[in-house]
Amino acid sequence: MAGTFAAGMQLAMSRMRAIRKTLSALTAAMALPMLLGGCAMVTVQSRGPGDYIAMTRGDVLSTGKLSQSGLETLRVAGIEPKTCRPDSAVCAQQLDQVEGVAAERRLAAQSELWTARAIALTGKKPAQMSDAALQAWLEAARHAYAYLFFSERSPGERAFEDRQTQVRDYYNYATQQVVASLFARSRTAGPQDGDSARVGPWQVRVDLSAYRLPGGSNQPQAIVAASSLRFDGLRSSYRRDGFGAELVAEVSPEAVGDPAGLALQQPANGSPRWRRGQPSFSEMPYAPATVLLKFEGASLGEVLHTHAVTMVPYDPYRQDEVVLHGQRVPLAGNFTAAYGLWLAQSGFAAQSLRSMLGRERGIDRAHLYLMQPYDPDRRILLMLHGLASSPEAWVNVANEIMGDEALRRHYQIWQVYYPTNAPIAFNRAEIQDLVARTLHRFDPDGNAAASRNMVLIGHSMGGVIGRLLVSSSGEAIWQSLLAEHRTRLQGERGEHVRRKLEPVLHFQPLPQVDRAIFIAAPHRGTPRAEGGLGRFVGRLVRLPATLLERFGDVLQDLSGQDQQGGDGTRFVPPTSIDNLRDTDPFIRATADLPISRRVRYHTIVGHRDPSVPLAESDDGLVPYRSAHLDGAESEKAIVSWHSVQETPQAILEIRRILHEQMRSDAGPWP
The missing domain is CATH 3.40.50.1820 (Alpha/Beta hydrolase fold, catalytic domain)
Structure with missing residues (x-):
């Protein structure tokens, strides 16, 4: 009885070994054509609503990581995204050497990569921004500008695309950082070359022809990013989506003759300074401003090689659009920040x-x-x-x-x-x-x-x-x-x-x-x-x-x-x-x-x-x-x-x- 059982087990094991050999042979036979043909296995995963938003809207500004579109562009160009982490500017420059990537896609990715680099260089003290960080922000704005006005399609043709909204945000945020940094420098060292400043190879000029400060002041005493302000006591914040950095310019109470601001500055036993020839009316000492960086050049090549840029502020109350390179572009605007800041500081x-x-x-x-x-x-x-x-x-x-x-x-x-x-x-x-x-x-x-x-x-x-x-x-x-x-x-x-x-x-x-x-x-x-x-x-x-x-x-x-x-x-x-x-x-x-x-x-x-x-x-x-x-x-x-x-x-x-x-x-x- 025992001998019969042992013989049966040996026969079963022999058959299992034969089956494994047969399966191995079949697997090898199936894998050989795939290896010879270079084919890849494709799998599919389902995504939820959160994944959809993260994939279509998430980017370096909102999540600190490159967008899905940016990652895909790098992979198409044969650049491993992991290699971009130490210095994303290197990958942005590598994209210039890759043929076959559409200019629109390449410029969008470069703008995001330069933005990532600028964020890393800026650190926790934007007011003390280095030249390297400031130049990175200028590059981010430059590539976004080139994408918007010098790529294959016009901004109007991409009006409903998430990627254009992202690139516009890179431009707006980079412009905000450039303006804030240059203003901080001018307050400590004074403007260079009159109405211009030099940052490395960059020459930044200021054009105030489309903007007037409250009271006709020559220069603000402070500039604040509207996006950085949150108000208690105001039920709503009103703004207009569009092109440009949304800022608030502050002038001194003396510049406008503001009795509330002057009263805060004088000592308790001081005489009312606004009586001394001050007008009986004034503008608010805070005013909204929408600032653009305009890069010189009439073609894609000229814009990508220029180091001349003009900073131009606009009054969003008076102007809601601007013509750039033959395109009518809506200007951004914030109509609450200046008012709220005035009341909060008054x-x-x-x-x-x-x-x-x-x-x-x-x-x-x-x-x-x-x-x-x-x-x-x-x-x-x-x-x-x-x-x-x-x-x-x-x-x-x-x-x-x-x-x-x-x-x-x-x-x-x-x-x-x-x-x-x-x-x-x-x-x-x-x-x-x-x-x-x-x-x-x-x-x-x-x-x-x-x-x-x-x-x-x-x-x-x-x-x-x-x-x-x-x-x-x-x-x-x-x-x-x-x-x-x-x-x-x-x-x-x-x-x-x-x-x-x-x-x-x-x-x-x-x-x-x-x-x-x-x-x-x-x-x-x-x-x-x-x-x-x-x-x-x-x-x-x-x-x-x-x-x-x-x-x-x-x-x-x-x-x-x-x-x-x-x-x-x-x-x-x-x-x-x-x-x-x-x-x-x-x-x-x-x-x-x-x-x-x-x-x-x-x-x-x-x-x-x-x-x-x-x-x-x-x-x-x-x-x-x-x-x-x-x-x-x-x-x-x-x-x-x-x-x-x-x-x-x-x-x-x-x-x-x-x-x-x-x-x-x-x-x-x-």
């Missing part, structure tokens, strides 16, 4: 509080900020903030308006910054004079579109001032406020008082305004200003020294003698807090003044508690009955606290009104 919050309390380093007269350089072809949006506030009140309103391309083409924003401790009548007169003088400065004949059909937007006390700017006073205010002083205002003294107060108490509508939006404005005052908190704050408020200096003799005349009233009390003019009380004589005298017939006006009101009927409601500070205006073309009630202008619903309503005005415009617009 010190408005502290200064506006100092202004209301009449403290040092506040403001004592109205100032006008131009959000963009004056444009005669765009309508003006004139914005007035409320009590103890500043241009910061409009942070999202202005950003959302300028983020709307259609509105951006039709409107320019002017923001009034005024001392909110001064009486409303005084601020109204100052602001009207300020706007008129500024318009006359830019358009003496009043023929520009910007001098007509202005839109006024006012929040809270700014809304009250705004309504008075489009109203007629007649004799109502004069007769109401000075009735009790008539016995003392006889003869020469009365003429003197009338002459000094005429501009304040007698006024006509601002003729340029044809539309107004009043937001949470206490046109008939508010009982909250009469309450304990209102009176407590009112006692802290000091009138501007300039007002007391200007009208001190009038106060004395009104008091009869030594500024003493008939009952022996000192005559003290009302502050803005006094004017906001619903019992204030001025607010009562102006409540029913007629608004100009040519002005179409709208109201936006806060409705703090939706369970309360609108007619009986308030926004926490202003009753509906005070914010409501008969005759308004529209009224929007929004569930909100008093700062209703910051709500998305209010901003959408403002944009709706502005678009409506655009549609009704009869004249041609850009």
Whole structure:
């Protein structure tokens, strides 16, 4: 039995050895033709959504590794990608020696390889960039430029291709790095050869013919990459995709006459520097810029061998495209970064509080900020903030308006910054004079579109001032406020008082305004200003020294003698807090003044508690009955606290009104 089992096992093992020999022979027979023919085995793998995005969009800028397209180009050229890791510039130069690779594909890969090399050389301190790193960035920009304008197809023919988007990004980022590095060098060593700088064999020239710095400054004091900024407090960042590096140029507060910036620089006991011949209006000290590097040459060969390049900045508000080598190219633009940086660095919050309390380093007269350089072809949006506030009140309103391309083409924003401790009548007169003088400065004949059909937007006390700017006073205010002083205002003294107060108490509508939006404005005052908190704050408020200096003799005349009233009390003019009380004589005298017939006006009101009927409601500070205006073309009630202008619903309503005005415009617009 045992012998039979052992014999069976030997037979089975013999058969297995025979089968293995047969399989080996078959395998060898199959492999021989493949080896002789050079064939490769092909396998397939499935990819998920993440793999798709990584393969089509991932590149050296987003992942730190070469893109799939770049790797494939190297492999097609017979270059092992691993050999490029120590120095990718070597592989970029090797591609020039390989025939059979289309110029378009080769230039795209070279731009990415030079970008990888530049990143490696730049390290963690871009401000201290070496010449080698800077030259690598110039090479990355040069090869991207050649790809875009001198390869087989035009940019428009590749409009939907991911690879072109990647190469455009290499160019934009390289340009940003070049500009930042050269600016840092100029700040320490000064520009070389006038408007040019030399970097190794490269000669970089600067052409400012298409760009103007705020205030007409000669040179910025700082340049910031817009892509490096992130803002808290802004709901959206608005930009335009396109060609060029998105930057922010900063000039000194002295260059533009910015009172907020100057107040930050001076010591607490210093005199207000903006009084010394500074203008009463200014541009923001921060401005957007889109910068291009233009490489000399009219052919692919010339561009790839030149070392002459021109740096050209553009204003994205004024220019949205440029013609390069016969191609219309959209310019990139960032419309939020400069505005956000200005507000973040302005010190408005502290200064506006100092202004209301009449403290040092506040403001004592109205100032006008131009959000963009004056444009005669765009309508003006004139914005007035409320009590103890500043241009910061409009942070999202202005950003959302300028983020709307259609509105951006039709409107320019002017923001009034005024001392909110001064009486409303005084601020109204100052602001009207300020706007008129500024318009006359830019358009003496009043023929520009910007001098007509202005839109006024006012929040809270700014809304009250705004309504008075489009109203007629007649004799109502004069007769109401000075009735009790008539016995003392006889003869020469009365003429003197009338002459000094005429501009304040007698006024006509601002003729340029044809539309107004009043937001949470206490046109008939508010009982909250009469309450304990209102009176407590009112006692802290000091009138501007300039007002007391200007009208001190009038106060004395009104008091009869030594500024003493008939009952022996000192005559003290009302502050803005006094004017906001619903019992204030001025607010009562102006409540029913007629608004100009040519002005179409709208109201936006806060409705703090939706369970309360609108007619009986308030926004926490202003009753509906005070914010409501008969005759308004529209009224929007929004569930909100008093700062209703910051709500998305209010901003959408403002944009709706502005678009409506655009549609009704009869004249041609850009």
